[in-house]
Amino acid sequence: xxxxxxxxxxxxxxxxxxxxxxxxxxxxxxxxxxxxxxxxxxxxxxxxxxxxxxxxxxxxxxxxxxxxxxxxxxxxxxxxxxxxxxxxxxxxxxxxxxxxxxxxxxxxxxxxxxxxxxxxxxxxxxxxxxxxxxxxxxxxxxxxxxxxxxxxxxxxxxxxxxxx
Amino acid sequence: xxxxxxxxxxxxxxxxxxxxxxxxxxxxxxxxxxxxxxxxxxxxxxxxxxxxxxxxxxxxxxxxxxxxxxxxxxxxxxxxxxxxxxxxxxxxxxxxxxxxxxxxxxxxxxxxxxxxxxxxxxxxxxxxxxxxxxxxxxxxxxxxxxxxxxxxxxxxxxxxxxxxxxxxxxxxxxxxxxxxxxxxxxxxxxxxxxxxxxxxxxxxxxxxxxxxxxxxxxxxxxxxxxxxxxxxxxxxxxxxxxxxxxxxxxxxxxxxxxxxxxxxxxxxxxxxxxxxxxxxxxxxxxxxxxxxxxxxxxxxxxxxxxxxxxxxxxxxxxxxxxxxxxxxxxxxxxxxxxxxxxxxxxxxxxxxxxxxxxxxxx
Numbered sequence: 425x426x427x428x429x430x431x432x433x434x435x436x437x438x439x440x441x442x443x444x445x446x447x448x449x450x451x452x453x454x455x456x457x458x459x460x461x462x463x464x465x466x467x468x469x470x471x472x473x474x475x476x477x478x479x480x481x482x483x484x485x486x487x488x489x490x491x492x493x494x495x496x497x498x499x500x501x502x503x504x505x506x507x508x509x510x511x512x513x514x515x516x517x518x519x520x521x522x523x524x525x526x527x528x529x530x531x532x533x534x535x536x537x538x539x540x541x542x543x544x545x546x547x548x549x550x551x552x553x554x555x556x557x558x559x560x561x562x563x564x565x566x567x568x569x570x571x572x573x574x575x576x577x578x579x580x581x582x583x584x585x586x587x588x
Numbered sequence: 589x590x591x592x593x594x595x596x597x598x599x600x601x602x603x604x605x606x607x608x609x610x611x612x613x614x615x616x617x618x619x620x621x622x623x624x625x626x627x628x629x630x631x632x633x634x635x636x637x638x639x640x641x642x643x644x645x646x647x648x649x650x651x652x653x654x655x656x657x658x659x660x661x662x663x664x665x666x667x668x669x670x671x672x673x674x675x676x677x678x679x680x681x682x683x684x685x686x687x688x689x690x691x692x693x694x695x696x697x698x699x700x701x702x703x704x705x706x707x708x709x710x711x712x713x714x715x716x717x718x719x720x721x722x723x724x725x726x727x728x729x730x731x732x733x734x735x736x737x738x739x740x741x742x743x744x745x746x747x748x749x750x751x752x753x754x755x756x757x758x759x760x761x762x763x764x765x766x767x768x769x770x771x772x773x774x775x776x777x778x779x780x781x782x783x784x785x786x787x788x789x790x791x792x793x794x795x796x797x798x799x800x801x802x803x804x805x806x807x808x809x810x811x812x813x814x815x816x817x818x819x820x821x822x823x824x825x826x827x828x829x830x831x832x833x834x835x836x837x838x839x840x841x842x843x844x845x846x847x848x849x850x851x852x853x854x855x856x857x858x859x860x861x862x863x864x865x866x867x868x869x870x871x872x873x874x875x876x877x878x879x880x881x882x883x884x885x886x887x888x889x890x891x892x893x894x895x896x897x898x899x900x901x902x903x904x905x906x907x908x909x910x911x912x913x914x915x916x917x918x919x920x921x922x923x924x925x926x927x928x929x930x931x932x933x934x935x936x937x938x939x940x941x942x943x944x945x946x947x948x949x950x
Contacts (some may be wrong), residue, residue, distance in 0.1 A: 504780065524759055540786050
């Protein structure tokens with residue numbers, strides 16, 4: 425329960441999740457930020473103004489139709505609470521901010537973890553990247569995981585199997 | 589004897605901003621901090637800060653410390669005494685700073701106290717056994733000196749400090765067995781911070797308390813037990829954690845000893861962390877030449893501390909006849925109020941309301 429231990433439930437997630445149809449079209453950002461923290465870097469990171477806040481302390485709203493899937497907000501969010509999800513043919517993808525070293529290698533097989541740290545699937549690292557402008561400001565690396573498509577709304581972290 | 593316009597005690601986010609605001613208005617400033625480096629607690633905050641993009645949000649604490657300390661050190665109007673401790677405050681207006689071999693006497697026209705907070709301690713068996721650390725100490729060792737104090741950790745307290753330290757320990761390669769809290773729900777941590785550690789596999793165990801730590805000369809295990817809604821221990825729910833460090837993150841209390849010495853009016857406001865000096869919205873106490881900003885005026889966080897510092901710095905300079913940008917000062921006071929409008933600041937606001945209702949007796 426989110427107000428007990430901070431982990432969102434399906435009901436919370438419904439409020440900020442993009443439609444299945446939208447996830448199928450191209451990558452899209454979603455946030456899991458449900459508290460009125462006075463915080464707005466996501467709004468300023470978006471190059472197409474798809475993220476808005478009613479007041480300086482409101483919960484952000486992402487316009488999923490406007491979102492181009494660029495990932496800037498994923499790197500900018502101080503709460504590591506924005507993710508990029510995508511479904512393409514038989515693959516699903518989740519892009520998340522990864523603040524750990526050493527970084528995983530592209531192609532590496534890892535355990536996909538859900539919101540409580542339980543292993544829900546095998547995932548492979550499809551991309552390790554940073555966005556030059558944002559990276560300079562936040563020093564945040566992004567990792568794109570390939571996961572089974574039905575797991576894109578479940579996988580929110582991963583664990584490496586071998587430590588390099 | 590030094591006779592600056594403004595003396596600032598403490599070089600964290602509140603103190604640095606107070607010094608900058610006063611100096612930029614033309615006042616001469618002396619800033620004293622007992623550590624060799626400016627920045628206060630910011631120097632060990634490696635996570636990205638919440639806040640408004642136009643006020644530095646998204647930056648990591650260490651970067652904010654660098655930005656502000658560079659500005660302070662580059663400001664010719666500010667003289668900084670680092671690695672020197674303020675040890676005395678006298679009622680004739682003289683302050684005493686201990687240097688290596690001598691005392692420095694300072695007689696300022698205005699003083700801004702920004703001494704921050706100290707960590708609370710809780711009672712359990714053997715809580716003086718090596719291996720029991722305050723969260724701040726773990727952060728200092730790990731993030732400032734690059735030393736991990738142990739391998740396996742139990743964290744007590746699920747406020748922001750506890751869950752952030754858990755995350756930083758994970759980044760440093762340590763094993764965090766769990767975060768426990770006696771409360772039936774998160775002890776103040778923002779949901780996103782708590783979510784970050786749980787998705788990485790660190791459980792937050794609520795309604796559980798620590799009863800003791802045991803081991804040969806150092807912590808080898810911690811004993812915990814579940815509690816009911818009235819905080820009574822529930823027999824049969826004991827659980828042992830094999831850890832070499834117990835990290836206490838059970839809250840902060842204003843570091844207001846200097847103010848006690850001076851007889852500044854203080855009130856006990858639990859929402860603000862304990863005894864807090866009475867002050868108005870500019871930070872001014874019942875002694876009109878003395879301001880309090882940051883955690884010493886009530887436990888909050890870095891953004892509000894920096895705003896409070898700016899406001900007090902400008903107000904102190906204005907008192908002394910320097911031309912101060914009044915519009916800017918008003919905007920800062922509004923920004924502080926707006927920041928506190930969040931439901932996350934409800935406790936702080938009710939504490940401040942109660943403080944405002946009290947007497948500012950001379």
